[in-house]
Amino acid sequence: MQGADEVCVPYVEDLALIKEAVLAAGKIAKDAFLADDAEIWDKSNNTPVTDADIAVNDYLEKVLMAARPGYGWLSEETKDDHSRHACPRTFVVDPIDGTRAFIDRTHNFAVSVAIIQDGISVAGALYNPLNDEMFEATLGGGAALNGKAVKAVDCDKVEGIRMVGYARKFRRLGWPDMNCHVANSMAYRMALVACGQAEATVAFTPKSDWDVAAAQLIASEAGAVVTDLHGKPPSYDGETTSGLGVICAGKTLHALLLARITPVISQFEKSDDKIRDFGFMGTIPTDRNLEDKNMSDGENIQLLHLVIGGELVDPNKTEFKNLKEVDFVGAYANFADAQVAWKSAAQRTVDNAHMRYFVLHAHELIDPDKDGIIG
Numbered sequence: 333m334q335g336a337d338e339v340c341v342p343y344v345e346d347l348a349l350i351k352e353a354v355l356a357a358g359k360i361a362k363d364a365f366l367a368d369d370a371e372i373w374d375k376s377n378n379t380p381v382t383d384a385d386i387a388v389n390d391y392l393e394k395v396l397m398a399a400r401p402g403y404g405w406l407s408e409e410t411k412d413d414h415s416r417h418a419c420p421r422t423f424v425v426d427p428i429d430g431t432r433a434f435i436d437r438t439h440n441f442a443v444s445v446a447i448i449q450d451g452i453s454v455a456g457a458l459y460n461p462l463n464d465e466m467f468e469a470t471l472g473g474g475a476a477l478n479g480k481a482v483k484a485v486d487c488d489k490v491e492g493i494r495m496v497g498y499a500r501k502f503r504r505l506g507w508p509d510m511n512c513h514v515a516n517s518m519a520y521r522m523a524l525v526a527c528g529q530a531e532a533t534v535a536f537t538p539k540s541d542w543d544v545a546a547a548q549l550i551a552s553e554a555g556a557v558v559t560d561l562h563g564k565p566p567s568y569d570g571e572t573t574s575g576l577g578v579i580c581a582g583k584t585l586h587a588l589l590l591a592r593i594t595p596v597i598s599q600f601e602k603s604d605d606k607i608r609d610f611g612f613m614g615t616i617p618t619d620r621n622l623e624d625k626n627m628s629d630g631e632n633i634q635l636l637h638l639v640i641g642g643e644l645v646d647p648n649k650t651e652f653k654n655l656k657e658v659d660f661v662g663a664y665a666n667f668a669d670a671q672v673a674w675k676s677a678a679q680r681t682v683d684n685a686h687m688r689y690f691v692l693h694a695h696e697l698i699d700p701d702k703d704g705i706i707g
Contacts, residue, residue, distance in 0.1 A: 339402035339420050340449070343470040346400075346421075347455040350445040351468055353395050357388045357443045358461030361428055365437075365462065372435060380431055385409055388427035388443060396423050396445070403447070406573065408542045416569060421449045424568060426542040429458075430517025439463055440515035442523070446545035451569035456546030458523050467523045467550045475526055475553035482527040484556035486582025490589065496521040496533040505596060522547035522580045526554035532581035534589060536561070537614060541573040548580075557586040561597050636698075637670035638663055641677055641689035653686075661689065 364370055364384035371383040389409040397405060404415030404422030416422035423445060428434055430441030439462040446456040458467040467482075469475040475482050487493050491508040499512035513530075515521045521533040522544065548558045548566055559565055561577040576597075579589050600610050639661035645651045652658060661677050664670035670691045681687040 339400075343447075343455050343473065346447045347457065347468060347470050347473075349399055350396070350423075350447065350455060350457045351459075351466065353392055354443045354445050354457045354459040355466065356395070357392050357427065358459040360384070360388050360391055361434070361441070361443060362461035365434060368437070370435070380435060381409065382428070382431060382434065384434065385428045385431055389425065392423075392425055392427060392443075392445065396425075406541060408540065412573065416448065421447050421454070422568075424448055424453075424542050424545040426519065426546075429519040429543060430515070433516035436516070438516070440520055441517050442520045444519045444542065444546045446549060446568075448545060448568045451567040453545050453549035453568065456549040458519055458546045458550060460520060460523075465523075467526065467547075469550040469553040471549065471553075473553065475550045477523075477527045482554050484525055484551065484554045484582050485528045485531050486555070487531050487585045488588075490585070490592070493531040493585065494529070496524055496530045497535070501536060502534075505592070507592065518543040518578065519547035522551045522556075522558065522578070525556050525580050526551040532585055532589060533578065534580075534593070535578040538574045538576060539578050540575070541566075541568045544575070544578060551580050555582065556580055557583050559586070559590070561593050563590045563594070634665045635667075636663060636694040637665070637667055638692040638694050639670050639673045639677060639689065640692060641681070641687065643684070643686050644688055645686075647685045647688060659689075663694075667691070667693075 361384055364382070364387065372380055375381055386409055389407055393405060393407065393410065397403070400421070400423075402419060404419035405425070406412060406416050406422055407425040407427065409427055424447070426444040428441050429444045433440040439460070442458050442460045444458045446453045448454065452471070454471040456469050459465065465477060467475065467477050490510065493510050495502070495510040495512045496515050497512055498514060499510070502510060502512065515524065518535055518539055521530075521535075524530040525533055526547070544558070544566055545568055551558050558578065558580045560575050561579065563579070566575060579586055579593065581589055603610060640658055641661065642652045642658040643654070645653055659677070661673050664673060674689055674691050677689040681689065
């Protein structure tokens with residue numbers, strides 16, 4: 333086996349190589365996305381994969397291993413050969429991080445490649461081909477987005493932060509209100525923190541080395557702190573490639589988030605029925621559907637909003653004088669349409685303060701835990 337001095341090149345040379353590779357690989361992914369004819373199947377662990385994932389993986393393996401034959405290889409779409417334990421450096425690859433986003437026709441996926449040495453990332457490139465965003469970093473060399481240096485934003489409170497994550501989970505845990513939005517790709521979520529488009533991202537479900545290796549370096553070089561849910565920094569030379577979730581945020585905010593998460597993890601580890609007690613922490617299809625900011629035109633989430641009105645006993649309370657006389661305006665699949673109907677109906681109440689109209693979020697009443705299970 334060749335030694336590190338014989339095989340390894342300066343970090344910037346490795347970065348130049350993987351940037352060129354992910355740019356070309358991103359074109360493969362983008363062309364497949366635009367064609368919208370990908371073949372989809374499930375892996376043994378009920379995780380979707382497409383022929384686009386495989387095409388990108390095969391391209392990256394061919395190009396990168398030809399350029400660095402002495403490096404190891406670890407990819408989500410290739411059986412782990414444990415070469416990372418034998419080689420001085422290893423490519424860690426997620427051909428399309430955010431395959432579900434790719435399938436759901438949203439923009440939140442990326443091609444991710446890192447190079448690791450001694451268990452840590454030393455170079456990383458992450459490319460979102462639909463948004464034409466190239467995130468990059470080298471160990472000790474800072475992070476950049478499309479060639480411009482980026483810096484993570486820190487906060488001294490959790491309230492009101494821009495959080496990339498599923499609001500349902502945070503509400504269930506009793507966290508304060510945050511501005512939550514969804515991105516299916518874990519790597520892209522961390523990149524958004526790195527460039528200041530969000531203050532934090534937290535993932536409660538297990539993540540693999542290929543999910544985080546490139547993005548963790550980019551976020552760290554931008555000034556963010558990245559750990560698992562125990563507060564432990566990631567290491568990429570373990571026997572397993574899976575880790576316990578992710579916390580990514582500025583130093584002060586990370587400490588605040590970790591303080592909230594620590595007692596939850598303690599309870600989780602003590603639970604004798606984790607599905608019963610913490611099943612709500614898993615990701616469900618309706619969570620992923622909330623990527624509505626980037627959904628294609630015409631796509632919609634069908635949630636039940638009712639618009640009703642009636643005469644109240646007291647205009648500041650919710651007791652109706654006569655439920656038999658309640659006016660049912662309609663049922664609507666989204667809040668925007670319900671709000672239009674509510675405004676129209678509310679205009680008729682000007683001369684009677686006791687006559688009030690309401691938007692009833694019925695989907696929240698039948699699923700108060702926001703866990704996708706009724707009852």
